[in-house]
Every structure is written in C-alpha cells, then in structure tokens.
Amino acid sequence: MSDNKKLLTEVEDALANCMKCGNCMEVCPIYKEFKTESSVARGKIALMEAVLSGQSDITAGFDKRMAMCVSCKACTAKCPCGVKADELIIKGREAIVKTRGLHPIKKAAFALLKARPLFDFGLRMAGLFGPLAFKKLPGRLATVARFPMPGLDRKRIMAPVASTPLRSQYPEVVKVDNPKFRVAFFTGCTINYIYTDVGQAVLNVLKENDVEVTLPALQHCCAVPVHISGDIELAKVFAKHNIETFERYNPDYIVAACGSCTMAWKKDYPDMFADDPEMKARAEKLAAKTYEISQFLVDVVKFRRDNLGEVNATVTMHDPCHMARGIAVTAQPREVLKAIPGVNFVEMKEPARCCGAGGSFSLAHYDVARTINDRKLADIATTGADTVVTGCGMCRMHITDGLVQSGRNEQVFHTVQLLDKAYKAGKKDEPKKTKDEFHFH
Amino acid sequence: MQSGLLDSLKRIVGTEHVLTNQEDLLCYSYDATPGFSHMPEAVVMPGTADEVAKVLAAANDAKVPVYPRGSGTNLSAGTVPLKGGIVLLMTRMNKIVEIDTANLVAVAEPGVVVADLNKAVEEFGLIYPPDPGTVATATLGGTVSENAGGLRGLKYGVSKHYIMGLEVVLADGRILNTGGKTVKDVAGYDLTKLFTGSEGTLGVITKIIVKLMPAPEARKAMLATFGNLDDAGQAISAIIAAKIIPATLEIMDNATIRTVEEFSKAGLPTSAEALLLIEVDGIPEVVEKEAAKVVEVLKANNAAEIRVAQDAGERDKIWAARRAALPALAKLRPTTFVEDATVPRSKVPDMIRAVNEIAARYNVTIGTFGHAGDGNLHPTIVCDIRDDAEMDRVYKAMDEIFAVSLKLGGTLSGEHGIGVGKLRYMESQFGPAGMTAMRSIKKALDPNCILNPGKLVGECG
Ligand SMILES: Cc1cc2nc3c(=O)[nH]c(=O)nc-3n(C[C@H](O)[C@H](O)[C@H](O)COP(=O)(O)OP(=O)(O)OC[C@H]3O[C@@H](n4cnc5c(N)ncnc54)[C@H](O)[C@@H]3O)c2cc1C
Ligand code: SF4
Ligand code: SF4
Ligand code: SF4
Numbered sequence: 001m002s003d004n005k006k007l008l009t010e011v012e013d014a015l016a017n018c019m020k021c022g023n024c025m026e027v028c029p030i031y032k033e034f035k036t037e038s039s040v041a042r043g044k045i046a047l048m049e050a051v052l053s054g055q056s057d058i059t060a061g062f063d064k065r066m067a068m069c070v071s072c073k074a075c076t077a078k079c080p081c082g083v084k085a086d087e088l089i090i091k092g093r094e095a096i097v098k099t100r101g102l103h104p105i106k107k108a109a110f111a112l113l114k115a116r117p118l119f120d121f122g123l124r125m126a127g128l129f130g131p132l133a134f135k136k137l138p139g140r141l142a143t144v145a146r147f148p149m150p151g152l153d154r155k156r157i158m159a160p161v162a163s164t165p166l167r168s169q170y171p172e173v174v175k176v177d178n179p180k181f182r183v184a185f186f187t188g189c190t191i192n193y194i195y196t197d198v199g200q201a202v203l204n205v206l207k208e209n210d211v212e213v214t215l216p217a218l219q220h221c222c223a224v225p226v227h228i229s230g231d232i233e234l235a236k237v238f239a240k241h242n243i244e245t246f247e248r249y250n251p252d253y254i255v256a257a258c259g260s261c262t263m264a265w266k267k268d269y270p271d272m273f274a275d276d277p278e279m280k281a282r283a284e285k286l287a288a289k290t291y292e293i294s295q296f297l298v299d300v301v302k303f304r305r306d307n308l309g310e311v312n313a314t315v316t317m318h319d320p321c322h323m324a325r326g327i328a329v330t331a332q333p334r335e336v337l338k339a340i341p342g343v344n345f346v347e348m349k350e351p352a353r354c355c356g357a358g359g360s361f362s363l364a365h366y367d368v369a370r371t372i373n374d375r376k377l378a379d380i381a382t383t384g385a386d387t388v389v390t391g392c393g394m395c396r397m398h399i400t401d402g403l404v405q406s407g408r409n410e411q412v413f414h415t416v417q418l419l420d421k422a423y424k425a426g427k428k429d430e431p432k433k434t435k436d437e438f439h440f441h
Numbered sequence: 442m443q444s445g446l447l448d449s450l451k452r453i454v455g456t457e458h459v460l461t462n463q464e465d466l467l468c469y470s471y472d473a474t475p476g477f478s479h480m481p482e483a484v485v486m487p488g489t490a491d492e493v494a495k496v497l498a499a500a501n502d503a504k505v506p507v508y509p510r511g512s513g514t515n516l517s518a519g520t521v522p523l524k525g526g527i528v529l530l531m532t533r534m535n536k537i538v539e540i541d542t543a544n545l546v547a548v549a550e551p552g553v554v555v556a557d558l559n560k561a562v563e564e565f566g567l568i569y570p571p572d573p574g575t576v577a578t579a580t581l582g583g584t585v586s587e588n589a590g591g592l593r594g595l596k597y598g599v600s601k602h603y604i605m606g607l608e609v610v611l612a613d614g615r616i617l618n619t620g621g622k623t624v625k626d627v628a629g630y631d632l633t634k635l636f637t638g639s640e641g642t643l644g645v646i647t648k649i650i651v652k653l654m655p656a657p658e659a660r661k662a663m664l665a666t667f668g669n670l671d672d673a674g675q676a677i678s679a680i681i682a683a684k685i686i687p688a689t690l691e692i693m694d695n696a697t698i699r700t701v702e703e704f705s706k707a708g709l710p711t712s713a714e715a716l717l718l719i720e721v722d723g724i725p726e727v728v729e730k731e732a733a734k735v736v737e738v739l740k741a742n743n744a745a746e747i748r749v750a751q752d753a754g755e756r757d758k759i760w761a762a763r764r765a766a767l768p769a770l771a772k773l774r775p776t777t778f779v780e781d782a783t784v785p786r787s788k789v790p791d792m793i794r795a796v797n798e799i800a801a802r803y804n805v806t807i808g809t810f811g812h813a814g815d816g817n818l819h820p821t822i823v824c825d826i827r828d829d830a831e832m833d834r835v836y837k838a839m840d841e842i843f844a845v846s847l848k849l850g851g852t853l854s855g856e857h858g859i860g861v862g863k864l865r866y867m868e869s870q871f872g873p874a875g876m877t878a879m880r881s882i883k884k885a886l887d888p889n890c891i892l893n894p895g896k897l898v899g900e901c902g
Contacts, residue, residue: 016775016827020473022514026556026577035532035552036460037468037513050467061464080768081777 007095008052011088015052018045018083024075029354029372030068038065041075041085048092058099066092068365070358070372071228072321093230166192166199167215174203179212181301184251186242186290188261189221190393198393201420202257202293208423209301213255218245222256222264224322228361232272239269243282253300254286257293257416259323259392265290266327292323293416294391298332303339309425310342311418316385317351318376318399320392324352333391333415340422346383353379355390357398373402380410389415442482442526446503450485450527453495458533460484469510469528470521474862475776475826477518481508481528488533490608490616490647497645497891498614500527506894509641511551511583514575516779517860519587519640524894529645531582537561538648545653546605546622551582551646558651567653570597573856574767582646588638590856595814596688596722597654599856601637608648609636612887622650635882640858641893643886657722660688661732662756665744666713670694673715674790676742677813680719681786683738685731689720690814694793696800697766697808697821704769707762713745715793717813718763766810767821773806774823780839782846783817783855795845796820803838805831817855844869859897867899 008015024041025031037043044066050056066089075085166187183206191199206213223238242265246254256262266287273279297303315337323329330352337345356362356372376399380388388410390396400412451459460466461483471478482505487493500507506526513520522528535552542565549558556577558569572591573579579589585607590599606620609632620626620633636643667673677690693701693716702709709716717739721731732749739747750756771777784792793809796818800807811818820842824835843853843866853863853870868876879898883890890901 013775016825017772019475019771019775019777020471021771022473022512022575022578025512035535036465036530038465043468046468046471047464056463056467059464061462065464081771082768 007091007098008048011048011091012052014083014088015045015049017081018042018079018085019081020046021080023078023080024085027074027078027353029070029072029074029356029375030368032375033368033371034068039068041069041079041083041089044069044089044092045083045085048088051095058095060100062092063096063100066096067361068368070321070354070356070361070369072354072358073325074321074354077325090228090230093228094232095230097230097232161193162196164196166196167217167219169196169200170203170215172215172217174207174213174215176207176210176212178210180210181252182212182214183253183255183296184214184216184246184249186219186222186246186254186256186261186265187215188256188258188393190397191257195393195396195414198257198414198417201414201417202255204420205293205297205303205416205423206255206301208307209297209303211301214249214251216245216249220245222258222261224260224264224268227264227268227272235268236272239264239272239283240279243269243279243286246286247282251289253296254290255293255296256290257391257414259292259320259326259329260394262290262292262295262329263322263326292327292329292332292391294333294336295327295329297416297419298335303336303419304423305339307426308340308419308422309428311340311421311425312342313387313418314344314346314383314385315387315389315418316346316348316380316383317415318348318355318380318388318390318395319352320390320395321352321354321358323391329391333389336415336419337389340418343418346385348379348383348385350379355395355398357392357394362394362398369398370402373398377402377406377408381408386410387418388412389418391415442505443503446499446505447483449499450483450496453499454485454487454492458486458488460486469513469530472510472513472515472518472520474516474518474521474860475778477521477523477861479521479523480525481522482525484528484530486530486533490534490610493529493610493645493647494614494616496527496529497610497612501613501889501891504889504891507645507891508893509582509586509645511580511586512554512575512578514579515583515587515860516781516857517587517640517854517862519858519860519893519896521861523861526891531580531645534582534647535580540565540567540653541622542567544622545655546650547653548648548650549581550648551580551585553581555579555581555584562653563656566656568656569603569651570654571600571603581649581651585637585646585649586639586641587856587858590812590815590817592689592691592812594812594817594856595690596686601634603652604633604637604649605652606650607633607636607646609644609646611644612889612892616647617644620650638858640860640897642883642897643892645892657688659725659728660720660722660756661728662718662720662750662759663732663735663739664748664759664762665717665719665739666698666710666746667715667717667743668713668745669743670714670790670793672743673717673813674787676717676739676744677789678787679738679742680735681814683734685721685734687719687731687735687814688722689718689812691718691763691811692716692789692793692813692818693718693763693766693810694797694808696797696806697770697810700769700773700808701762701765704772705761705765707758707765709762710746716762717744718759763810766808767819770808770821770823774825776824776826778822778824778835778839779857780820780822780842781811781817781855781857782820782842782851782853783815784846784849784851786814786816788849788851789813789816789818791849792816792818792846792851795849796842799838799841799845803834803841805835805838807838812855815855816851840866861896864896864899867897 028040031040223235227235269283355376356369362369470480506524508522510520532552534550538548573589809820
C-alpha cells in the first residue's frame with residue numbers, strides 16, 4: 001500500500017464508526033448550499049473508505065471534494081456515533097498533500113508563512129503600501145481590493161493590513177503596578193497584522209485588571225490554517241516553535257483573543273504530538289494554562305465591573321465555530337457583554353452556525369463562503385442590532401465583507417473591544433477619580 | 442449507460458445537474474442501511490415535475506433503472522442502486538408551495554425537509570405530526586414513500602394519516618394527480634394511499650398535499666422505572682384502558698438503560714428491567730388531569746420510581762434519556778442495525794423477552810427500545826460488519842426476531858419499510874396471494890420494472 005493510503009489506514013476504525021445515519025446533514029453549512037452527498041461528512045467518510053478499500057483513489061476529484069469543508073465541527077457535535085468527522089477530513093487532506101501537494105493558492109501563502117521573518121516582512125510591506133493595493137472605504141476597517149490578489153476575489157472586502165503590527169507598537173512586556181498575574185499574549189496573525197485594534201483592547205482591558213502582559217516577539221502563526229489544509233508537517237513546525245517560544249517566558253497563563261488560536265494551544269498541539277511523548281507533555285503543560293480572553297476575564301481574573309461606563313448599542317453575537325465547538329466558550333463572552341451598562345443584547349438565531357470564513361477555506365472557495373455568510377447576515381438583520389461582536393478575526397473580516405457588500409451599516413467588533421470602550425467610558429463619567437482611587441478595589 | 446441517454450438527461454435537467462464523476466457516484470452507492478452498496482451510473486437532480494417526467498420517459502425507453510432518493514436516511518436499502526442506472530435525487534425540489542390555514546393544509550415539493558415544513562407552519566400555530574427520529578434531515582418525499590412514523594404515532598398516527606393528495610410521475614413519464622384538499626373524498630380507488638409507502642417502486646412523487654393539526658397547547662412528560670418487565674407491559678395496557686392516549690409512550694429495556702446510563706450518567710437505575718417515558722398533550726386542564734391519572738396507573742402497576750417534569754428544563758432531561766438511546770448503543774460498536782419489528786401492544790413484554798433470549802443464544806449485542814404504545818419496537822443490533830463470523834450470527838438472530846414478531850401477530854416493519862433489507866421475510870407475512878397481488882400492481886404501473894427494481898416486492902420482470 002502506498003504511503004498516502006497508510007495515513008488513512010490509521011483512521012480506518014474511526015471511519016468504520018460512521019453508521020451513515022446522515023444526521024450530519026442537518027448542520028453542515030456546506031451541505032446546506034449544495035445538497036449533495038459529497039459535501040457532507042457522511043459522503044466524505046464514504047470516499048475515504050472507498051480509497052482504503054481500493055474502490056477509488058486519491059484523485060483530483062477526491063481532493064476537490066475533501067476541500068469542501070470549513071472545519072466548523074458542527075457534524076462532530078451532532079454525530080450520534082461520536083465520529084470526529086472534521087478531524088478525519090483533515091486526515092484525508094494530509095493524505096492528499098502527501099500524494100498531490102497543496103492547492104496552488106495555499107501553496108503560495110504557506111510558502112511565505114514558512115519563513116517567519118519573511119512573512120513578517122511581507123505583511124509589514126503590505127501594511128506600508130496597503131493603500132496601493134486596497135482602496136480604503138471611509139469610516140470603517142475595510143477596503144476593497146483594487147488589484148486581484150492571488151486567490152482573492154476582486155470585490156472582496158479585506159481589512160487593511162495595519163501599517164504597524166501590534167507587537168511593534170508595544171514593548172515586549174507591558175507592565176502594571178501591582179500585577180495580579182503575568183500572562184503571555186498569543187496574538188495570532190490576524191490580530192498582529194490586521195486587527196491591531198483588538199490587540200490594543202486586550203492590552204487595555206488586562207491593564208485595567210492589573211495583569212502584566214508579555215508579547216513574545218518570536219511567536220508565529222498558530223498553525224490552524226496550515227493544519228486544516230492537511231500540511232501536518234508544517235503545522236508541527238509552527239507548533240513546536242510556539243511551544244518553545246512560550247516556555248521561555250514561563251507565564252502564569254497564556255491568553256489568546258481568537259477561538260482558533262486558543263483551540264490550537266489547548267487541543268491541536270497536544271494531539272499533533274501524539275507519537276512524541278516528550279513534546280506532548282510540554283504541549284499539555286502549556287495547554288492547561290491557555291485561555292481565551294473572555295474566558296480568562298470571567299473565569300480567572302473575575303474582571304472589574306465597578307468602573308464600567310455606558311456603551312449604548314444594540315448588540316448581537318456570532319459564536320465562531322472554534323469557540324463554540326472547538327473550546328466550548330460561549331457563556332463567557334455573553335457574561336462580558338451583559339456586564340456592560342447600556343448594552344442591549346439580542347441573541348440571533350443559531351449564533352454558533354458557521355459564518356463561512358473557515359480559516360483559509362474562504363481563500364480558495366470565496367463564492368461558497370459568501371453564500372454561507374448570507375444566512376448569517378440575514379440572522380443578524382432580524383435582531384435589529386447595530387453592532388455585531390465575535391471572537392475571531394477571520395469571522396470579523398468575513399462578516400464585515402458581507403455587510404459592506406450588501407450596503408449595510410452594522411459595525412463588527414471583538415467582544416473585548418466593547419469592554420475596552422466601557423472602561424474608557426467609565427473614566428469619562430468620573431474624571432475626578434485619582435489614580436490611587438482607581439486602583440483601590 | 443449509453444451516451445445517448447446521458448446526453449438526453451443533461452439536456453433535460455442541465456449539465457450541472459447530472460453527476461457522473463467517480464467520487465460523486467460513490468457517494469450515492471449507499472444509504473443509512475448497513476451492508477448494501479452499489480454504484481449508480483449517473484445521479485440526476487431534477488428541478489421540476491416536468492423534468493422528472495422527461496427523465497422517466499427517457500429511462501423507460503432505454504429500460505434503465507431509476508432510484509428515487511431524498512436524503513438517503515432510510516434503513517431498508519431503499520435508495521441503494523443495486524442494478525446501477527440512475528439515482529434520481531429529489532433534494533432540489535424543496536419549495537413549500539402553499540400553507541392554507543383555512544383548510545389546514547400545506548402543499549410542498551418532495552425535497553422539503555420535514556423539520557423545515559414544521560418550522561414554516563409553526564407560526565400559524567400548526568404542526569405536521571409525523572416526526573421520525575430523522576425529522577431534521579429526512580425529506581417529505583422520503584417519509585411519505587416510507588410511510589414514516591415517529592414518537593407521536595400512538596396518538597397522531599403515521600405519515601399516511603396526513604397525506605391528502607399527491608402529484609406522481611409514472612414510470613413512462615405521465616403525470617397523475619391523486620386526492621386533494623377535501624377532508625372527504627371517496628371517488629375512485631384510493632391511489633393516494635397506494636403511492637404512500639410505495640418506496641419509490643410505483644412512481645416518483647413530485648408534490649404532496651398534507652393535513653396539518655393545531656399545535657397542542659400544553660404537554661407533560663413523565664418517566665417511570667420498573668423492576669419487572671411484565672409490570673411495565675401491564676402499565677402500558679392499563680394507561681390505554683384508562684382511556685388516555687398519550688402522544689408518546691416509549692419503552693427502554695435493561696440493556697438500553699445500562700448503555701444510556703454508562704454514556705450519559707443521567708441517574709437511571711441500571712437494575713431496572715424497563716423504563717417507560719410518557720408524554721400527554723392537549724388542553725392544559727386536560728393534560729394535568731391525564732398526567733395525574735397516568736401517575737396513578739403507574740403506581741398501581743408497581744413502578745419503582747416516577748418522575749414528572751415540572752418545567753421545560755425537566756421535560757428536556759426526561760427526553761434526553763430517550764434521545765440518548767440510539768447514540769449510546771451506536772457508540773458501542775462500529776455497525777448498527779436499527780430494526781423495527783412491530784407487535785400488538787399487549788405483546789411488547791413477550792417480544793422484548795424473546796429478543797433478549799435470541800441475543801443470548803447467538804451471542805450478539807441487542808438493546809431494545811421503541812414506541813411501546815403502538816408496539817413498534819427497535820431491537821438495535823450493534824456489531825462489526827467487517828467480522829464475517831459475527832455477521833453470520835447477527836443475520837441469524839435477525840431472522841429469528843422477524844419470525845417471532847410475525848408469530849406474535851405483528852408485522853415486519855412498523856415504519857422503516859421493506860426495501861431489500863427485509864425482502865426475504867415478505868412471503869411469510871403476505872403469502873403467495875398477497876405477493877402476487879402486489880406484484881401485479883407493480884407490473885401494471887411500471888411494466889418495464891425501471892422504478893427501484895428488486896425492492897419491496899422483489900424481482901418482477
Ligand atoms: C437514526 C435514524 C433514525 C430513524 N428514525 C426513524 C423513525 O423514528 N421513524 C421512521 O419512520 N423512520 C426512521 N428512520 C428511517 C428514515 O429516516 C425514514 O425512512 C425517512 O422517511 C427517509 O427519508 P429520506 O428523505 O431520507 O428518504 P430516502 O432514504 O432518500 O428514501 C426512502 C425511500 O423513498 C423513496 N423516495 C424518496 N423520495 C421519493 C420521491 N420523491 N418519490 C418516490 N419515492 C421516493 C426512495 O426510493 C426510498 O425507497 C430513521 C433513520 C435513521 C438513520
Ligand atoms: S458522521 Fe456521524 S452523523 Fe454523519 S453519517 Fe456518520 S455517523 Fe451519522
Ligand atoms: S466540519 Fe463543518 S463543513 Fe466540514 S463536514 Fe463537518 S459540518 Fe460540514
Ligand atoms: S487562527 Fe487565524 S488568527 Fe489565529 S493565529 Fe492562526 S491564522 Fe492567525
């Protein structure tokens with residue numbers, strides 16, 4: 001048997017656990033659009049089984065069908081047999097990468113990612129020269145791509161790449177007077193290079209709660225996009241690099257402000273090193289310390305609520321797939337929101353249904369990603385909210401893109417940005433407070 | 442398949458709605474039934490009844506088999522294209538045409554998912570009662586064709602009680618309309634009933650007129666455990682004898698209780714021989730009265746423990762135990778056969794005992810749960826289809842289970858249909874005269890035997 005098929009043999013038993021009940025059809029966002037078997041987990045599992053039984057092979061057709069998955073984990077959450085279909089599909093992609101190589105667009109993007117300093121340089125240049133490539137839209141963090149970027153649809157709204165990455169805006173350690181905790185902030189790529197406003201909000205909010213924050217300079221991409229594309233070897237390189245980098249700081253906690261990044265630390269890294277006990281133990285040690293920002297604020301810090309000012313907004317929330325089903329954090333961001341005076345929170349229908357971004361899925365399958373997003377946009381509209389909050393940069397970008405393209409005015413933020421606003425409003429409300437009083441709680 | 446036919450199919454439905462790629466064909470070689478698979482030669486996705494008619498006419502001329510398919514969740518291999526040919530995928534035809542609140546009727550295309558129909562009528566305070574476990578995935582066309590039932594069968598009946606009329610395309614492409622919106626209709630043979638439950642062997646359903654019901658205002662769920670299986674059986678009959686028809690009256694046997702408890706730690710007593718789940722619904726005052734009466738009956742029949750849900754949260758907890766039955770059993774082993782042998786209500790304890798005895802004799806794992814109120818049990822056999830020796834014992838056990846259900850005055854299938862999965866038992870239920878009558882109907886409507894050939898009545902050529 002060829003090498004690539006061996007990869008699938010490892011999961012033969014896991015595949016056999018699928019009883020073909022089709023329950024995954026209820027929740028799969030891709031199936032909702034296409035209504036064909038190959039778009040849903042059941043079909044993809046059948047295809048992998050066919051490769052194993054020799055009925056079929058790892059062909060271009062197999063590749064195309066395995067690519068049609070946003071890794072949203074909805075099927076896995078629904079499955080009566082406990083089949084982790086999203087992970088099996090990634091296995092299928094690993095077999096494809098071994099046999100056929102990566103999708104050309106992803107290949108180009110990942111080649112750049114592989115060399116961290118080059119990646120950093122490339123995105124900085126994109127930031128400096130951003131206005132050349134992106135036409136700015138007034139008043140919001142969005143621009144229309146003027147030049148067809150590789151893999152990007154012409155009309156696609158991308159957030160502009162920041163002119164100065166987050167980690168270059170701050171010293172490596174952001175100190176506070178009497179630190180309650182020392183945390184290391186895993187920024188992830190979107191926050192470092194694009195949504196620096198989220199990073200700033202994280203730093204402000206943590207400071208407000210007497211938390212000292214380190215921004216390890218050498219951190220790299222979390223590896224989620226590379227991993228779900230099936231390039232497991234490259235994903236492990238990133239994981240190992242990040243583990244080694246963060247170990248050096250020995251923080252009390254690791255905090256990330258992105259569902260996928262948090263999931264990478266908490267689940268993917270330990271899983272990736274299943275056959276390397278030493279690395280696995282190191283990954284697990286850090287996994288236990290890792291928290292998503294809202295989870296950290298609610299469960300560990302018990303964030304200050306006495307000095308929150310009003311933020312007048314009607315807000316609805318989108319739960320990123322990897323927040324809802326990857327790390328099961330949905331209560332905490334709501335608790336943060338509900339603590340903010342002035343916020344009128346309106347739950348949308350199926351808040352945890354995929355928005356279509358799916359990491360790098362939307363890079364290669366923009367049209368499908370857009371149609372999936374349309375359902376999300378309709379659900380947002382029925383809430384009457386003027387503000388949408390979420391916990392992942394990719395979701396924020398994709399939802400913003402959809403809103404702008406349909407001429408709508410809702411703003412999209414990370415949940416922590418609203419909390420930051422509330423702390424700032426609290427200061428405006430009571431300008432007389434001295435610094436000492438401020439820290440007395 | 443001849444390229445001439447393929448070209449015609451593409452002309453009829455559009456090239457993008459014909460799949461012939463190897464990977465796509467593989468994905469339509471199976472359904473939810475373990476142990477059956479065969480590749481079709483093409484998958485055709487029509488968008489209108491007219492397209493269906495043209496596809497069937499072309500296939501009939503070429504004598505190529507056609508397998509109608511909804512969501513492919515049936516448990517009798519009803520959609521497996523065992524002779525190749527065309528899989529006719531109905532999921533594109535998924536419009537709800539009309540909701541007529543004056544006549545309490547809805548008109549819908551076959552590809553509509555049952556739960557979506559229910560969502561659409563909910564805002565008018567109405568329900569479409571047939572609710573199979575797959576309500577959120579199965580299509581209306583598939584459920585009508587299987588005459589699917591569900592948890593509410595005891596009080597509300599099954600699909601056939603709600604189908605008022607159909608638009609059907611016959612094998613040669615002619616379009617036929619049956620029934621209508623009137624409650625009373627005695628003109629002619631009841632063709633609506635004939636096509637309902639015909640498993641895609643007599644025609645392709647392209648439109649469905651269904652009866653709707655007012656949603657019950659209130660409901661109350663109860664759970665009772667029994668140390669003795671016969672007490673549970675007595676309780677079932679006694680509830681009905683007390684003139685209460687619960688919407689739901691479910692049973693779980695000891696093997697199922699133990700498995701559910703192991704996975705979900707819901708606090709079920711693992712020593713109990715049986716567990717009953719009961720829900721009454723209707724007008725609030727009546728619901729309260731009936732619930733009290735049910736509790737009385739349960740006590741009189743030696744229920745060990747009785748829980749009555751006081752609010753939505755508690756109701757959900759009670760139902761979680763029932764919902765966990767299949768997933769918990771399915772997680773035990775890779776392959777799961779959900780059977781649906783059905784016996785008269787009074788024979789439920791006998792049937793469960795017989796299944797347990799068969800399981801022990803053939804050394805196979807079977808958990809039985811199901812709709813006790815209507816005698817429709819789900820002996821669920823979990824095994825590994827890759828183990829030939831085990832499968833040999835499984836198939837033998839299955840044969841005996843069906844034999845017992847017939848002996849107890851029951852039927853092969855309460856709701857999953859015959860397909861090919863249970864074909865081999867048909868003759869023993871219907872006898873030669875019954876089989877001949879059914880085959881004559883098949884041949885009259887589909888002389889070339891192109892529609893789902895080999896299923897339900899077997900070979901007819
Ligand atoms: C986990 C699980 C639980 C289940 N629980 C229940 C339950 O509680 N009650 C119950 O009754 N069933 C149950 N089933 C069985 C199954 O869900 C039902 O049989 C359902 O009705 C099938 O619908 P479908 O759309 O998937 O049809 P399919 O499986 O696609 O087709 C079923 C049959 O109908 C024919 N058909 C489909 N569409 C048409 C059409 N438009 N015209 C003519 N023929 C057509 C097909 O040829 C086939 O013979 C369960 C199945 C599973 C996997
Ligand atoms: S993956 Fe799970 S939910 Fe989907 S068909 Fe298989 S067993 Fe059913
Ligand atoms: S992970 Fe999401 S997109 Fe992928 S198959 Fe499962 S439900 Fe569908
Ligand atoms: S998940 Fe996305 S945002 Fe987070 S580090 Fe990875 S690529 Fe960057």
